[in-house]
Amino acid sequence: MKESEEKARSLLTLKQVILQVWLCCASLWRFWVSHAVPLDCKDETGSLTHCTSISQEKLLDRVIQHAELIYRVSEESCTLFEEMFVPYPLHTLRNQAGNVCHSKPFPIPGSKSEIQQISDTWLLHSVLILVQSWMEPLLYLQTTLDRYDDAPDALLNKTKWVSDKLLSLEQGVVVLIRKMLNEGILTSSSAIEQTLAPYDGQSPEVLESVLRDYNLLTCFKKDAHKMETFLKLLKCRQSNKLSCLSH
Amino acid sequence: MLRALSAWETAIYRSSRQDSNICRQRARASDIRVIPENPPTRSSLFPKRCSDLIADNFSEAEETAEAMAYSLSLSLLYLGLLCGNGPVSARGSKLFTPDPSRGPHFTGCRSREQETFRCWWSAGTFQNLTEPGALRVFYQTKNALSSEWKECPDYTHTVENECYFNKTFTHIWTSYCIQLRSVPQNITYDEACFTVENIVHPDPPIGLNWTLLNVSRSGLHFDILVRWAPPPSADVQMGWMSLVYQVQYRVRNTSQWEMLDLESGTQQSIYGLHTDKEYEVRVRCKMSAFDNFGEFSDSIIVHVAQIPSKESTFPMTLVLIFGVIGVVILLILLIFSQQQRLMVIFLPPIPAPKIKGIDPELLKNGKLDQLNSLLSSQDMYKPDFYHEDPWVEFIQLDLDDPPEKNEGSDTQHLLGLSRSGSSRVLNFKSDDDSGRASCYDPETPDPEDLASLLPGHSGQGEQHPLVSRSSSSFPELGVQQTSEVVETPIQAQPAVPSWVNMDFYAQVSDFTPAGGVVLSPGQLNSSPEKKKEEENEKKKIQFQLLSDGAYTSENTARQLSADVPPGPGPEQGYQSFPTQAVEGNLWNGEYLVSASDSQTPYLLPEAPPVPILPPVSDYTVVQEVDAQHSLLLNPPSSQPTVCSHSPNKHLPAMPTMPMGYLTPDLLGNLTP
Numbered sequence: 071m072k073e074s075e076e077k078a079r080s081l082l083t084l085k086q087v088i089l090q091v092w093l094c095c096a097s098l099w100r101f102w103v104s105h106a107v108p109l110d111c112k113d114e115t116g117s118l119t120h121c122t123s124i125s126q127e128k129l130l131d132r133v134i135q136h137a138e139l140i141y142r143v144s145e146e147s148c149t150l151f152e153e154m155f156v157p158y159p160l161h162t163l164r165n166q167a168g169n170v171c172h173s174k175p176f177p178i179p180g181s182k183s184e185i186q187q188i189s190d191t192w193l194l195h196s197v198l199i200l201v202q203s204w205m206e207p208l209l210y211l212q213t214t215l216d217r218y219d220d221a222p223d224a225l226l227n228k229t230k231w232v233s234d235k236l237l238s239l240e241q242g243v244v245v246l247i248r249k250m251l252n253e254g255i256l257t258s259s260s261a262i263e264q265t266l267a268p269y270d271g272q273s274p275e276v277l278e279s280v281l282r283d284y285n286l287l288t289c290f291k292k293d294a295h296k297m298e299t300f301l302k303l304l305k306c307r308q309s310n311k312l313s314c315l316s317h
Numbered sequence: 318m319l320r321a322l323s324a325w326e327t328a329i330y331r332s333s334r335q336d337s338n339i340c341r342q343r344a345r346a347s348d349i350r351v352i353p354e355n356p357p358t359r360s361s362l363f364p365k366r367c368s369d370l371i372a373d374n375f376s377e378a379e380e381t382a383e384a385m386a387y388s389l390s391l392s393l394l395y396l397g398l399l400c401g402n403g404p405v406s407a408r409g410s411k412l413f414t415p416d417p418s419r420g421p422h423f424t425g426c427r428s429r430e431q432e433t434f435r436c437w438w439s440a441g442t443f444q445n446l447t448e449p450g451a452l453r454v455f456y457q458t459k460n461a462l463s464s465e466w467k468e469c470p471d472y473t474h475t476v477e478n479e480c481y482f483n484k485t486f487t488h489i490w491t492s493y494c495i496q497l498r499s500v501p502q503n504i505t506y507d508e509a510c511f512t513v514e515n516i517v518h519p520d521p522p523i524g525l526n527w528t529l530l531n532v533s534r535s536g537l538h539f540d541i542l543v544r545w546a547p548p549p550s551a552d553v554q555m556g557w558m559s560l561v562y563q564v565q566y567r568v569r570n571t572s573q574w575e576m577l578d579l580e581s582g583t584q585q586s587i588y589g590l591h592t593d594k595e596y597e598v599r600v601r602c603k604m605s606a607f608d609n610f611g612e613f614s615d616s617i618i619v620h621v622a623q624i625p626s627k628e629s630t631f632p633m634t635l636v637l638i639f640g641v642i643g644v645v646i647l648l649i650l651l652i653f654s655q656q657q658r659l660m661v662i663f664l665p666p667i668p669a670p671k672i673k674g675i676d677p678e679l680l681k682n683g684k685l686d687q688l689n690s691l692l693s694s695q696d697m698y699k700p701d702f703y704h705e706d707p708w709v710e711f712i713q714l715d716l717d718d719p720p721e722k723n724e725g726s727d728t729q730h731l732l733g734l735s736r737s738g739s740s741r742v743l744n745f746k747s748d749d750d751s752g753r754a755s756c757y758d759p760e761t762p763d764p765e766d767l768a769s770l771l772p773g774h775s776g777q778g779e780q781h782p783l784v785s786r787s788s789s790s791f792p793e794l795g796v797q798q799t800s801e802v803v804e805t806p807i808q809a810q811p812a813v814p815s816w817v818n819m820d821f822y823a824q825v826s827d828f829t830p831a832g833g834v835v836l837s838p839g840q841l842n843s844s845p846e847k848k849k850e851e852e853n854e855k856k857k858i859q860f861q862l863l864s865d866g867a868y869t870s871e872n873t874a875r876q877l878s879a880d881v882p883p884g885p886g887p888e889q890g891y892q893s894f895p896t897q898a899v900e901g902n903l904w905n906g907e908y909l910v911s912a913s914d915s916q917t918p919y920l921l922p923e924a925p926p927v928p929i930l931p932p933v934s935d936y937t938v939v940q941e942v943d944a945q946h947s948l949l950l951n952p953p954s955s956q957p958t959v960c961s962h963s964p965n966k967h968l969p970a971m972p973t974m975p976m977g978y979l980t981p982d983l984l985g986n987l988t989p
Contacts, residue, residue, distance in 0.1 A: 138559070145606040180488030182432045182557060292490050295514060295606075299489075302556025314555050 085238040133242040141294035147228040148287040171289035208233040421506035430550040456495040520548035521614035569595040592623035
């Protein structure tokens, strides 16, 4: 996890930068000209100051790293939970959880060909939707896991970490959207309605709830992989449009 | 969840007759890993036969009411997965050996690049279904939009029993369920569900090559850098797949592969390989954070010949040689510098003869009185010493029969040997007549019979150190004496055994005319003859008395001869070594006196009986040496002569053996 910690630290700075940039952009979005021009930021006093910003490529790289990390941590959390709580024969349920994951407001293409055909805008928005759709369930998962009697600390820590990083990822994607697509988007995590069943007071150790949580984790893992793939595709497009599109 | 459970439930009830298929269905719930090539990643803890479990559960399921169906289905699901996942939970990378003992079933599904995938099935034991078209594959994508079953989009023509899903039909991150049906009978033989990213087994990397990084100084080890390229089918550049690689290597023709850590780049270093060994290196890849490795690439051979590094050995030998030479030089220097000390350590000096308890300085410088007192209290003579070569000490002077003495005999030879070797022999040279008369004690034995004359001086030139150098008067006698003396012991040799049991010392009581010495019978079993005729001749002989009674002068010899019967004082016995006079008989048997071969007087046990003499000390103390180089023993009260020595008189006063052996240097100090 050392490299993850290092990356976490780098992403913290990213988070701060994104916040600052977002503030600047949110307030001065109409002065946005091009990608390469550093944004004019407005500090607390309201005067225009020169922001410390990063280039779009670097930002994208960092976002991709973020997504990779989230995916890896989600996979580890899923494995931990599986080993700890899920009875051995039910491990295969992870592979058939496709229909159980909560649905998205709009269908996200699944095949590579489709994904290649969609535009950058679509990609970024898909990522954003994915990120935003998982914020609430992860919080729910955190509370659920806390109720387990012998949940390992690593699992709890990972889940918490993922929730935090998801926030950062969201902010980064928003900035990317602003930068790349010249759009202003208000971040609102409540826009996605949750389809999760409310906490029904059952004991968390019952197989039902265990399986539900397991399903949640596997779904999140899948979506994290999706996010990562989308962002990487985007990066390829940004760097070399020809080869990426014509595969 | 409820929907999934109900699906299981229906599946169970529908195919109640096909126990094994139910198990297989549960197995298909995983991502179609059929025959585990590798051991399962998670231990299969349920070795029970699937059919047994299902049978148990079936009986159980049939009896329960519907209200219990839900929980039952859960438990059945559990058991079904339990028995089904045993062999299937393994993430086998190898495919599809169809199980011939079963009915139609899927043998596996795989995706190479996360864009398409294929599924294979087998008819199994149902041979009547082997013709194409008998079995069909239906799939369902479990996403929200559609849930109807569609048929396989493409049955591969070239490969038997393969269903190919191309790019348009492949949706990542969606779970598929496929069914193997026989449409005419409307029987579903097998079902499986999976998501595409979980069945991705990437192609092997290509372009594997190696470069030498370095070779160790010893030439025994080397490091290499292995490079490869990602599989062309995997779209790594676009970021569609992120691959990690695993390099394995082994010594050629061994069975154990060394595995290195996962590497996300396309190169890796291998350290610590041995030269002169051939290595095989191969690489495989998988999607990061997934578990399915692809196939291994082709192995490459790595070999680095060992350079026979003479340069490395050459300095070593030089260093060794120089080191050895340096050490040797050091040793030599050490030895030479510490020569004295080393000599002392390795070749200790022979200690000077030392009389126990007596200070050598005292002997050198002290008065005779002190010496007497000292020596009298010492027990310095060791009988064993005498036993070594008794013959050495006692040689008879035989002046009469020189020619006889020339006869060779064994004893003569023996004596000849011992004669040359002994240095303790006391030569006694007869002095001239001038001083003899006064000095000789009549009872002292004939000096020439004194056995202390050693054959050591074969020539007159050799003089015993204790004997003074007044050889001017003796030369003619000395030779004869020596010869005579030599002879007598030789002749006396045969008689040795007769009195070998006797004491070493005997008191000479008389002298025979032939020159034989008659020993006193007191200490001796045999009584020597006396030859009075010899006395006159022996006047010329003056014996130097070394110790008490060691030598008797001519006078004493005459006196002795005159006084035959009485046994002479114990001092008559010649002795070159002091012993306990109490034992006085030590020397008794030592005298070799024989005037002639036929006359071995004192040696013969059949000698005339000699009156028993009172046991007296044989020895006396030499007090000083007078000008005539004669040893002065304890001056007897009755002796008015200058040579006041009357050993026999003084002997009672000193019963013990008074004195030790005088070394030549001591004697030198004694002589004035």
